[in-house]
Amino acid sequence: MKKYSGFSLFSNALSYHENWQKIWRSPKPKREYDVIVVGGGGHGLATAYYLAKVHGITNVAVVEKGYLGGGNTARNTTIIRSNYLWDEAAQLYELALKLWEGLSQELNYNVMFSQRGVLNLGHNLQDMRDIERRVNANRLNGIDGEVVTPARIKEIAPLINISPDCRYPIIGASWQPRGGTARHDAVAWGYARGADALGVDMIQQTEVTGIRRENGTVVGVETTEGFIGARKVACVTAGNSGVVAAMAGLRLPVESRPLQALVSEPVKPCLDTVVMSNAVHGYVSQSDKGDLVIGAGVDGYNGYGQRGSFHVIEHTLQAICELFPAFSRVRMNRQWGGVVDTCPDACPIISKTSVGGLYFNCGWGTGGFKATPGSGYVFADTVANDRPHPLAAPFDVDRFNTGALIDEHGAAGVAH
């Protein structure tokens, strides 16, 4: 792999940028791998990267039915924060945030991580009680955060409407300055390039159709391109996790729902932070390109259709227009949906299974993007050592039988 640098940019400019190397190979699948990662999104690619980088397991393939980073990795609103209430979740997301902070250097790939801060607004007394409790919990866990007043919110985001006369007045917020955004595609591409350089094979346009087992242990995967042997199979397939689990005769406590987002036409810089509101249900940031990136809620029903209901968008835009009256005349450019696998306790599943050599990393629901590096890091460790990473242990699928849930619903400033 040729390193990207100012010098490489200059020298390639002299040849009209026609001689950049391909950033990953497209090899034919080998007959057998040590680990097959099913799903080439951000989490899967991060898993493959850390398997090779940290654990020295380089005989790895990422098998992806479409193209790398073409699912939810390309569809989220790129928000990163770690202000979760419960210790288990806070530590996992904080590990991710710490990895984000060095990721561009680590990968030699600009993931455009921008720590522009995240505001989670409160609109009523109970919101503020929850926010104070969460911020206190965050600080005890060493995570930055403060409770801010409407006047301070107005300083941070001058276009916001803090009038006490509106339908849901803003009476405070939590503020995590280390939160922010990153370029979602770049994360997938950076991890893919890094993993490829360490010997990981990217197998695109190849759908896994079955998981072959012998004596309760995985021996490989059936794919549209034929059988590929594997000693371990790590599934990171987000909305389709239940479908993949069924291939191995397993059930998961996830339900797949469409989650929507939309972007506006590009406008001049007007919002240099991330604003989220749980109560009125909208969140917005501005991309470097200038579009307002707006996240809507999940649809009320299960679906695999990668599209969502119009009234959900309408609801979100009502909230955005109330928070930012100036945005009422901005035109929306594109809208899309992704299929997210929601867990009953709004926390992920990072787990071994009852099938030997088969692992699942799923259930990230509506908020997986922010966790991409941490998720890959602990999952790679779990797969490599065939035991849960200490930070992943509370997220074992067994918690739905033991009752040790990590109830982050509503408690984490999760916007849906």
Place this chain on the structure above:
Amino acid sequence: MLLIHCPHCREDREEEEFSYNGEAHIVRPLDPESLSDEAWGDYLFFRKNPRGVHREMWYHAVGCRRYFYAARNTLSYEILHTYCVGEKPQIDAANEGAGA
């Protein structure tokens, strides 16, 4: 926007009038105390979540305020039919593999 036929009202109404109550036909265990942790967790949390025809429960929240069942394809979002609680579904399970 789904257009949902309420079998009680016998009218096609917009999705916003309804709320979704998840997978249908889950029988509450008669004797919860005697269940193992696995069986109880299974009852509470583990759902079929099919990519294809899904039998689910809906509630006509701003209409007749009654519950009913629907067979809906989770990929195409087509609602195959809706039926009242206690009614026998028109489509048998054998035909539901299509589209999965």
